[in-house]
Structure formats: structure tokens, C-alpha cells
Amino acid sequence: MRTRSLGAAALASSLALVCSACGAGSPSAASHKVTPHKAHEKHHRSTSSSTTTTTPPPSTTTTSSTTPVVVTGPPRCTFTHLAISVGQLGAGLGHEGAAILFKNIGTSKCSMSGYPGVGALNATGRQVAQAQRTPSGYLGGMRTGSTTPPVVLLGPGSVASALVEGTDVPEGVASSCPTYPALLVTPPTSTQSTRLAVSLPGCSALEVHPVVSGTTGTTQPSSG
Numbered sequence: 001m002r003t004r005s006l007g008a009a010a011l012a013s014s015l016a017l018v019c020s021a022c023g024a025g026s027p028s029a030a031s032h033k034v035t036p037h038k039a040h041e042k043h044h045r046s047t048s049s050s051t052t053t054t055t056p057p058p059s060t061t062t063t064s065s066t067t068p069v070v071v072t073g074p075p076r077c078t079f080t081h082l083a084i085s086v087g088q089l090g091a092g093l094g095h096e097g098a099a100i101l102f103k104n105i106g107t108s109k110c111s112m113s114g115y116p117g118v119g120a121l122n123a124t125g126r127q128v129a130q131a132q133r134t135p136s137g138y139l140g141g142m143r144t145g146s147t148t149p150p151v152v153l154l155g156p157g158s159v160a161s162a163l164v165e166g167t168d169v170p171e172g173v174a175s176s177c178p179t180y181p182a183l184l185v186t187p188p189t190s191t192q193s194t195r196l197a198v199s200l201p202g203c204s205a206l207e208v209h210p211v212v213s214g215t216t217g218t219t220q221p222s223s224g
Helices: 002-049
Strands: 082-092 095-104 110-112 117-121 127-130 152-154 159-167 182-186 194-196
Touching: 082 194, 095 152, 095 182, 152 159
Parallel strands: none
Antiparallel strands: 082 095, 095 159, 110 152, 117 127, 117 182, 182 194
């Protein structure tokens, strides 16, 4: 009986030691688990409380430095500025021409540039042909090689002119050519026209050259 009591006591003592060892290791394990959790919470708070500040790019303002171009100079000659008439006639080697004069009858300077419109009229006054615009021809016009009509400045009383020319030699099997007894002339700076009594042959298409300074309708050097 005493032997069983001693054995039971020994067994109980052994169990107590084992439990004591288990109890001693448990807090350490718990402490090992808690520490990383607290560190994670600290890191999470630090991350959550941080903010990112983005600085917007500086605004820019583009200022245009373009200055409007102001065109100055005499105004264009209007129809009321001008007296339109027929100037000198010319002929040579089957060509006949006439200078159309544009005189400034106004009281101030004006400018002209370009080709006048020239329509050929028949005996009843109906327009039957239109002069072709060319820089120069056999009888005159701009200097050879020039293609841009000049700007002509006309003071009060000054005159500019444009040359119109045609041919009087029949072409091909034709034995005769039409003759135009009058021209309908429109200044290059207007849409109004005037009728001029001047006779020109129409064996080939009429040609009109640009307005130039003076009364001859040409800036080509004289062949004489």
C-alpha cells in the first residue's frame, strides 16, 4: 500500500515538472508572436499617416509678339478718278495696236496695277471677243522676261497706259479677217467699263498688256 502511494507521488511530481516546463515556454512563445504584430501595427500607422505632395508645374503664359502689318500708300484709282481714252496707234509687220490711256482727274494721288479688261465689239455694239492678257507682244508691253505687272502711282493729271494689239494677216485658208470698230475697256481697279471708238483687226486673238507709266503702253526700249 505504501509502495503505491510512493509511486503515485512520484508520478504526480513528474507531471508537475512537465507542466511547469510547458508553462515556462508558453509566455515566451506568446511574446514572440506579439512582438512582430506590434511592429506591423507601427509600420502600418507610419505608412497610413504619410502623405505624398505633388507640386503642379508652373503655369506659362504665351504672349504673341506678332504686330499687325499696316499697309500704307495711295488708294487704288476708282472709276471716278479716271478719264479713259485712246492714245497713239502703232503698226508693224502685220500687227496693229492702240494705247489705252488712264488719266487721274482726281485731286489726290492714286495707284493702279494689273491688266485692264478689254472686250472687242462688233458693228452693233455686241461684245464678240475678249483680249487675252499677256505681259508683252510684238508692239510693246513690259520688258522681255518681266511677268509681274508694276504698281503705277498717278498724281493728279498723271497718265498710265496699256497696249492692245492684234494682227491683220489672215491665217490658214482664211482670205479676210474681222475688224472690231470699238473696244469695251474696264480699268484693273474697277468693275465699270467705258466704250472707246478704236478700230483693230482680229485675224488673231487680241492681246492686252499690263498698265505701265506713260502714254505708250510699253516699257520696252524703242526699236527706232
